[in-house]
Amino acid sequence: MLLELRNLTKVFVARGRRQVRAVDDVSLAIPEGATFGLVGESGSGKSTLARMIPRLIEPTSGEIVYQGQNLCHFSEKQMRAVRQEIQIVFQNPFSSLNPRMTVRQLVGEPLQIHRKASGASLDRQVLSMLETVGLQPEQANRLPHEFSGGQRQRIGIARALILHPKLLILDEPTSALDVSVQAQVLNLLLDLQQRLGLTYLLITHDLGVVHYLCDRAALLYLGAVVEQGPINWIFQRPSHPYTRALLDDVPSVDPDQRMLERVSLEADSFSVHWGGTGCRFAPRCPARQVAACTTVEPPLGALAESEHRVACHLAHPLLAGESV
C-alpha cells in the first residue's frame, strides 16, 4: 500500500465550543498505481480529508501511513521532504494559482523550494513539463489570468508534477470546468498516470468522473465512509441507500431514464440533524428502517465480496440483531 489512513479523525471546534467531527474515523488503503475515488457532497469532509494527508490540516487523531511510515509523527522538516512526493491539484483553477506569478515561476517554484534545479536546468525542466501537460513553451511568461479554466488546471497539474510525486491528490479537478474541457483534462490525467506511474486520490461529487478514472472508491457522508470497494461493485451493486440515491439522482442524458418520477433523498445534510447516535444517514434515509438505525451506529462491515464494505444495518441484518 502506498498510503493508508487509519481511523483518521478531525474535530473542529466551532464557535460556542461546539465540536464538529468533519472527518470521523476514516480508514482506507490506496495501492501504488491505483486511482482511488473519494465521493461525497458538500459537508461530507472530503476536502478536509484530502488536506490532512500532506498535513496542511493537522488530524485530531488517527494515522496517516505513507510507505510504511506514520506521517503524524514527522517533524515539519521531514514533512517538507514528504510533500515532494504527495502533491495536490486544487478544485478552483481561478484561485489556486498566485495571480502575480508567471507560468514559468509557478511551475518552477517547487524545484526552487526543494533546491532541485536552478538556472538553465530549471528552465528546461519547466518547459518540458509544460509540454507534458499540453501547454506551449511560448506561454511560459504569461500570467494565470490570461488562460482559460482548462489551461489553468493544466498549469496546476504541471506544478504538481514537476517534483515527480508518487501520489497526486486531485481535489475536484474538473468541477469548475466546462464539459468539453473536462474531457480533455480527464484524458490528460489518464495519460499521465500511464506514462508516469502515478497514484491518484480523486476527490469529487461527480459519479461519472469516478467511474471513468477510479479503480476503487469510498463514499463519504457527514465525515464517515458509508460504502467502500472496487468501482464495479459500487456501481453495479450499490449497497448503501445513500449510494443508491446518489446514483439515481445523476440526471441522465437519456430522456427515457426518467429520474424525476423516482422518489429519492429528502432534504439535505445541512437541514437534517443527526444527533450522534445511530446511523448518521438515518434522518434522510429513504429505505425501510429498523430499530437499530436510530440507536446503533452501523459498522463498516464487509459484504460477501470481502473488499466491498458498507455501513448499513439493512445490509448486515445479523449484526443489527433483527431480520429485515
Next chain:
Amino acid sequence: MASSVSPPSSRLARWREDHASQLSDLRRGLFRFARNRLSLLGLWIVVVMLGVAVTGSTWVPFPGDTLGDVHMDNRLQPPNATHWFGTDDAGRDVFTRVIVATRTSFQVGLIILGVAISIGVTLGAVAGYVGGTPNQIIMRLTDVMLTFPGIFLPMALAAALGRGMVPAMLALSVTWWPGYCRLVEAQMLKVREEDFVAGARAIGASQRRVIFRHILPNTLTAIVVKASMDFGFAVLALASLGFIGIGIQPPEPDWGSMIALGRRFMPGAWWISTFPGLFMFVMVLGFNLLGDGLRDLLDPNATVK
C-alpha cells in the same frame, strides 16, 4: 513567440520578452488609468506638486523670507506683481513661503508614511499570518490606538516630545500605523484562505516564502492605494499640528502655522491663510484622485470592468 523568429539581441529585448505579460498588463492598466480623467488630473496635480517641492527653493523670489528675514516696512501687502500671494505680518512673501512649505510637506509626508507602513505592515502581517495570541495582542493594541480621536494622540505625543519638525514627525509616524496594520491583517486573512496559499504549502514552501512570495504581494495593491490616499491626510495632519503651534516652528514655513497666523488678520488680509489652505486642498485632492486611479492600474484581475 518572437524567439522562434529571431533570438532577442540585447538584454533589454530579452527582458521585455520575459515580461511581456506584465508589460501588457501595465499597458492595459495605464490605458484604464488614462481613460479616467479624474485620476489623470490627480496624477497631474501630484507631479506638479512634486516638481514644485523639489525645485521650489531654487526659484522662489525671496528665499530669505523662509530663513528669518523680516521686512516690517512691507507688512500685510495684498497680492501684487512683486508679491503674488501678498505678504504676511512680518512682510514676508507668502508665495515664497507656500512654495517652500511644499517641500517640507512632501518630506514629512514620505517619512511619516514610510515609518507607518513599515510598522503597520510588519505587525499586520504577523497578526494576519500567525493568528492566535499574537493576533489578539496586536489587534487589540491597534483598536486602542484607533479609539483615540484623529489628531489627539499625535498632538499629545508631539507636545510631550517638544516643539519642532522632528518631534511632530515622530509623533505622527508612531501613531499613523494602526490603519495599515488593520488593512494588512484583513488582507492577509483574506489572501491566506485562497487556494494558492494552501498550494504553496503543499509543495513544501516555508512560512517565510508563503508570506513574502505569495501573500504580501497580493496585498500590495491595497497598501499602495491606501498610502496614496493617505499621503494627503498625513500632510494635513502635519499642518494641523503646525496650526496649533506644536509642529514646525517659525521661521521655517509650514502651511498649518501660516494658516494659524493668518487667522488673526482675517478677513482683511485674507491672502495669508487662503493660499496655504488652497495648496493643501489641492494636494489632498490630487493624492486622493491618484489613489483611485492606482486601484484600477494595479489590480491584476481587472481585465474587464
Next chain:
Amino acid sequence: MRELLVDIKALSLEMVTLDGVARVLNGVNLTIHRGDLVGLVGETGCGKSVTAMSIPQLVPQPPARYSGGEVRFLGENVLEKSAEELRRLRSRHIGVVFQDPMTGLNPVFSVEQQMVDALLSKQDLLAATTLGRRWLPSSRMQRRHAQERAIALLRRVGIPEAEKRIHAYPHEFSGGMRQRVLIAMAIAGRPDLLIADEPTTALDVSVQAQILRLIAELVREIDLTVLLITHNMGLVAQLCNRIAVMYAGSVVESGPVRRILREPQHPYTRGLLQAIVTEKTGRGTLQGVPGSVPSLYEPPPGCRFAPRCQEARPQCTAALPRLRQSAPDHQVACVLYEE
C-alpha cells in the same frame, strides 16, 4: 398552435469594456411557446444568460448595448418598453431564479419581509402599505394577507415548518432551501415565464434532483413555461421538451429534446454530447471538444466554431451560417446542412 410567448429575433448585443468591444450576442434566434420547457445550453461565456436576461431586460446597460434585433414578449418588443412597463413585466409576467440563491435574497431582511414586499409589489400595493402608511389598519391587513400567502407558497415549495421558518434570515437556510425560497418568490405572481439561470449548479446532486422535481411539479400544477439555462445536458434531458444550443453568441441548433439528443446535427452539439462522462463511458474513450472558446473581442471569421470543428471546410470561414430548418421542427446553423 400554442401561443407564442417569447420571440427573440436576430438579437445582437455588445459589451463595451475598457479592453474593447466584446460581441456577446450575434443574431440570436429563439422562440418559446406557452407550456414549453426550453433548455438553453452552452459553455461558460456563450451568451446563454445574457440571452435569457434580455427577456426581462435585466442586462445592465451600460456596459451592454443592444446592436440589433428584437425581443418580443407576448408580441411586444421589450427593448422599446419604458422603465415602468418593464417593472410591471418583471413583477407580473416573468419570474427569475438565479444560480447563487444568495444573490436573489437580501441578507439583512428576513425571508418574511422580503416575500411580503415582493408579493405586495406584484399587486402594486407596496407603496400603499409602506412609506409611513404601514400602521394603517388597511395596510396591516394587506400585509397579514400577504404573509399568509407567503407561508402557503413556502409550504408549496417544500419548506418544512414554513410558518416558523419564514421569520428566519437567508443565511439560516441551506443552499437548497434558499433556492426553494427564490422559486416561491418567482412563482408568486403566477408568471407566464420562469427563467431559471443555472438554478442547481451550486447544489449537491441529491438537492439538485429535488429542485428539478419541484420545478416539474410546478409546471404541471400552474401551467408554467420554463426557460432553463444550464451547461448540464442531463438536466435538460430530464426536465425539458425543447433545447437550444448556444456557441459563442449564437444559437447553433434547436429543436425537440429527444430528437437533438438522439440525432444531434451540429458538430458542436455532437461534441458536447460526446464529452459527457457517464458510467457507460469506457476508460480512455471519452472525447472532448478540442481547443477552447474563441475570443469575443476578435471572433474568428465565419462560423465561430470552425477553428475547433473536425468537419470544417473552406466555406465555413466565409460567413456566419444562419439558423435554418434542417428537418421538421429542427434548426441548425451549419454549412453541412445547407441545401
